[in-house]
Amino acid sequence: MSDKLINATNLKKSFDQFIAVDNIDLSVSRGEVVGFLGPNGAGKSTTMKMLTGFLEPDNGQIFINNINLKSDPLKAKEYIGYLPEGAPSYTDMIVSDFLSFIGKMRGLNDNTLSNRLEEMADQINLKEMWNRPIETLSKGFKRRVGIAQALIHDPDILILDEPTDGLDPNQKHEMRNLIKRISTNKAIVISTHILEEVEAVCSRAVIIANGKLLANDTPKNLENKFLNKNTLSIEVSNKINNDIFKDIKSLIKYDDVKIQKTDMSTHTILVSDNKKVPNLNTVLKQINKLKLDVIEANFQRVSLEEIFRTITSDNNSK
Amino acid sequence: MNNYLSKTNIILDRELKGYFRTPLASIFLLVFLALSSGMTFFLGRFFERDQADLTTFFSWHPWLFLVLMPAIGMRLWAEERRSGTIELLITLPVTNTQLVVGKFLASWIFTLIALILTMPIWITVNYLGEPDNHVILISYFGSWLMAGAFLALTSCLSALTKNQVIAFIISSISGFVLLMAGFNLVLSAVRSWSPNWITETISSMSFLSHFSRIQMGVFDLSTLVFFVSMIILCLWINVQLVQIKKAD
Numbered sequence: 001m002s003d004k005l006i007n008a009t010n011l012k013k014s015f016d017q018f019i020a021v022d023n024i025d026l027s028v029s030r031g032e033v034v035g036f037l038g039p040n041g042a043g044k045s046t047t048m049k050m051l052t053g054f055l056e057p058d059n060g061q062i063f064i065n066n067i068n069l070k071s072d073p074l075k076a077k078e079y080i081g082y083l084p085e086g087a088p089s090y091t092d093m094i095v096s097d098f099l100s101f102i103g104k105m106r107g108l109n110d111n112t113l114s115n116r117l118e119e120m121a122d123q124i125n126l127k128e129m130w131n132r133p134i135e136t137l138s139k140g141f142k143r144r145v146g147i148a149q150a151l152i153h154d155p156d157i158l159i160l161d162e163p164t165d166g167l168d169p170n171q172k173h174e175m176r177n178l179i180k181r182i183s184t185n186k187a188i189v190i191s192t193h194i195l196e197e198v199e200a201v202c203s204r205a206v207i208i209a210n211g212k213l214l215a216n217d218t219p220k221n222l223e224n225k226f227l228n229k230n231t232l233s234i235e236v237s238n239k240i241n242n243d244i245f246k247d248i249k250s251l252i253k254y255d256d257v258k259i260q261k262t263d264m265s266t267h268t269i270l271v272s273d274n275k276k277v278p279n280l281n282t283v284l285k286q287i288n289k290l291k292l293d294v295i296e297a298n299f300q301r302v303s304l305e306e307i308f309r310t311i312t313s314d315n316n317s318k
Numbered sequence: 319m320n321n322y323l324s325k326t327n328i329i330l331d332r333e334l335k336g337y338f339r340t341p342l343a344s345i346f347l348l349v350f351l352a353l354s355s356g357m358t359f360f361l362g363r364f365f366e367r368d369q370a371d372l373t374t375f376f377s378w379h380p381w382l383f384l385v386l387m388p389a390i391g392m393r394l395w396a397e398e399r400r401s402g403t404i405e406l407l408i409t410l411p412v413t414n415t416q417l418v419v420g421k422f423l424a425s426w427i428f429t430l431i432a433l434i435l436t437m438p439i440w441i442t443v444n445y446l447g448e449p450d451n452h453v454i455l456i457s458y459f460g461s462w463l464m465a466g467a468f469l470a471l472t473s474c475l476s477a478l479t480k481n482q483v484i485a486f487i488i489s490s491i492s493g494f495v496l497l498m499a500g501f502n503l504v505l506s507a508v509r510s511w512s513p514n515w516i517t518e519t520i521s522s523m524s525f526l527s528h529f530s531r532i533q534m535g536v537f538d539l540s541t542l543v544f545f546v547s548m549i550i551l552c553l554w555i556n557v558q559l560v561q562i563k564k565a566d
Contacts, residue, residue, distance in 0.1 A: 049405070049565070052409040053408070053409055054405050054408050054409050054564070054565070055565055073411075074411045074412070074413070075411070077409060077410065077411040078411045080409065082405075082406075082409045084402060084405040084406065084409075085402075086402055088401050088402035088403045088405060088406060089403065089406070090332075090336075090401075090403060091401070092336065092339045092340060093332075093336075093339070101328065101332050102406070102410070104328045105325060105328055105329075105410045105411075105412060106410065106411070107321070107411070149406070
């Protein structure tokens with residue numbers, strides 16, 4: 001028995017000649033929010049479709065709450081709430097009817113269903129649209145209806161394929177808050193190509209490209225792995241001629257020291273090192289010895305976006 | 319078992335109400351009533367024949383169903399695939415068989431409603447004369463059974479495409495072939511190259527010859543077995559097609 005709510009190993013799926021997912025392992029525990037990152041066509045949706053039992057993998061095994069999805073799909077599917085890409089729904093139905101339909105199909109009895117419907121109307125702010133046909137709703141509300149149908153049976157596992165795609169910034173913010181709110185006792189997988197989303201809500205980022213898993217770590221650890229590329233940037237108001245530059249180079253004991261002229265007729269000293277992160281205090285003390293006036297000093301941190309681009313483009317060039 | 323039936327029932331309920339959520343149901347019912355009575359009274363010369371029976375009414379049913387059953391059934395799977403809701407359905411804890419059967423039953427019950435609404439013709443003929451109500455009842459049942467076979471065929475073929483119009487056309491064409499299977503038109507095309515037993519088999523699959531026996535009040539076991547097994551076969555293929563084509 002494992003405490004993983006999702007445990008998938010060696011997943012592989014091809015369509016004709018095209019390998020969509022190539023030997024991916026993924027496990028998610030309760031309380032985790034895993035961000036599935038990758039360029040379009042990377043295999044995110046295909047992986048999610050396999051995890052939810054919509055597609056059968058060519059190879060590999062999936063356990064949902066320790067139940068083999070292949071041998072007992074009906075039991076395993078009970079634990080999953082799924083928002084497919086584009087949040088499809090029966091648009092001719094009114095919101096409440098659609099949610100009741102899904103709730104009944106999920107096996108909720110009348111009492112539980114009416115309680116859950118009320119909770120959904122509150123939690124996901126659907127009250128004002130409750131009796132409107134889904135086809136008349138805005139994209140944001142349609143997405144909320146999609147989330148509500150995935151949540152109606154209060155599943156242990158939530159799999160959301162691009163939950164914030166097409167939403168305006170306010171709606172995105174709301175959606176992320178909602179995901180954070182419900183994440184404490186569930187295992188959640190969300191796919192996205194918006195990196196700030198991963199930084200905002202995910203406890204772990206999984207990066208895939210061309211069907212292969214390229215990274216699987218916390219956003220923080222991913223950044224740390226790339227920290228050796230971090231650069232310390234110190235802006236000074238003084239003019240820096242060649243002599244001063246030589247002095248700076250001799251004083252600062254890091255691999256790479258560069259000077260850049262800024263637009264404001266100030267100069268920036270860029271310090272980086274391949275082996276270790278430059279220490280801000282040490283560098284500042286050394287610069288003080290030269291009586292330079294420091295205006296601003298900070299790290300040019302790599303964003304998850306850069307890490308993502310580096311990893312996925314490396315993989316492409318290979 | 320209870321749970322199994324209840325899920326099928328929930329699907330059935332949603333689909334059946336689905337017909338009435340749009341003007342589709344009322345338009346269909348109007349067209350069906352107008353055509354079936356129009357054909358009976360004008361083309362079938364109901365009054366001129368001076369006979370108290372519904373032979374002319376029922377004899378048009380195979381031809382009406384050829385167009386109207388694909389119209390009812392074309393959306394069953396094509397629309398699920400086009401809109402992506404098939405992904406919702408398949409990831410629910412239900413089997414494909416439950417989904418297929420639930421959807422089929424909804425369309426079949428809808429047809430039953432259409433047939434029940436033609437009852438004023440039955441009442442009229444009873445008012446005007448003394449028809450053999452036993453034959454009429456059997457004909458109604460046979461007509462509904464044949465409609466079921468058309469619907470199962472349409473449902474099955476609608477799983478092949480995301481386009482309702484294509485589903486409609488291929489269902490009508492296939493329905494036409496099955497309808498005409500007993501006729502020389504179809505048989506002569508097959509007879510020249512195939513062994514006798516194939517010709518016999520095709521001939522025995524004719525909707526029209528089975529239905530014409532029912533119309534005469536002869537309802538034998540072979541006809542019941544034919545239509546029921548036709549429905550089961552189509553729905554079985556339907557389940558397989560949903561499985562194969564769901565992700566296309």
